[in-house]
Amino acid sequence: MVNSYTKTQIRKITRRFGLIPLSSDSIGSLYRKNAVIQVQTESGTYALKPFFRSLLLRSNTIQQIKTTADYMQLLINSGFSYMPKWLTSNSGTLWTLNQGRPFYMSPWIKGRKLEKQEDFEELGRALATLHQISSHFPHAKGPFTFKQIQLWQSQDRLFRRRMAKAIQTNEPNRKWYKKYGKSCNRLSERAWTDLRSPEIVDLLEKERARTALIHNDITTPNVIISDEGQLFIIDWDHMKVGSLYVDVAKSLMNTTQYNPDFNLSLLKGYEEIYPLDRIERKLISSLYGLPQEAWHATRFPNRPRSRKMLDIMEQTWLLRLKATDLLAEWTNQ
Incomplete structure (x- = not known):
C-alpha cells in the first residue's frame, strides 16, 4: 500500500x-x-x-511517529492553539x-490562504509561541543552526561545481546559470561572510544550551485562516527540535513571496512574543539571503519541479534582491 x-x-x-x-x-x-x-x-x-x-x-x-506524537502531546498540554x-x-x-x-x-480546517498583513503578523505570533514551548529533549543534539549551515555550505559547493560544468556544455539550464549563477554566488558569499563573524559564531555556540520545537515546513499550503478567522498551521509530520532561526528564515522564504510588507509583518508579530537582538536578526537575515532553490534545482536537474523552481527564481529575482536588502536594513533597526 x-x-x-x-x-x-x-x-x-x-x-x-x-x-x-x-x-x-x-x-x-x-x-x-x-x-x-x-x-x-x-x-x-x-x-x-x-x-x-x-x-x-x-x-x-515507528520510532519517528512515536517521537512526533510525543511532540504533538507536548503542544496539546501547553495549550498551543495554532494547530488542529x-x-x-x-x-x-x-x-x-x-x-x-x-x-x-x-x-x-476549512478556510483561506494567507492574504493580508494581519495574517502574516498572526503567523509570526504563532511561530514565536511555538518556539517558546520548550522542554528537556535528551536525544536532541545541537548546535542546530550550525549543522544546517554546514549542510547548505556543501550544497553551495556542489552548485558551483555543477554550474561551471553546465556552462561549458549544452545542459538544459545552461542559459539560466549564465544569467543568474554569479549573482547566486554573490548572495551566498554575502551570507557566508556574515555567518563567519565572531558575534554569530558565538551565538551559534550558545545554541547548544537551548532547545526549540520547530514546525520545519512552514509553507503557504500549510497555513490556513479558518472561516472563523483563526490561523492554523497544518502538516506537523516533520516537526522536530531544531533551529528557530532556520524556521523563521524558511517561513519568510516560503510564504511571503518577497513582499516587503508581508516580511515585516511576520517579523513584527514574531517579536511581539519573542524579541530578537541585533545578532539574532543578523543571523535570520543572512539565512534568508541564501539561494537555496538554485541549490536544490542543481541537485536534481532532471526533475520538472527543479525547472519550475528556476523559473520562479527568474520571475521574482528583483523582488528577491529587494527583500534581501530589506532584511539587512531590519537587522539594524
Missing part, C-alpha cells in the same frame, strides 16, 4: 478514532497523489493522514498502525 487506500481500510482506521465515516475523498499534494484523506462523519469533517518517515533520519517509521489537534485512538495513542503504515486524524 504505497499511496492508495480502499474504502474498507479508511473505514477501519477511522473507527479506531471513535468515528463512523459516511464518505471519504483522497486529496493530493505537490509530492503525493493521496497525501491526506478527507473523511465526512456524523460529528464533522476530519483529515486522515498517512505518516511517512523522514529519509534524513536514521530512525525507522490530533485525535486519540482507541489504544490511547495519537496514532494507529494499518498494514505497517502509521495514521493520525485531526479536524479538517
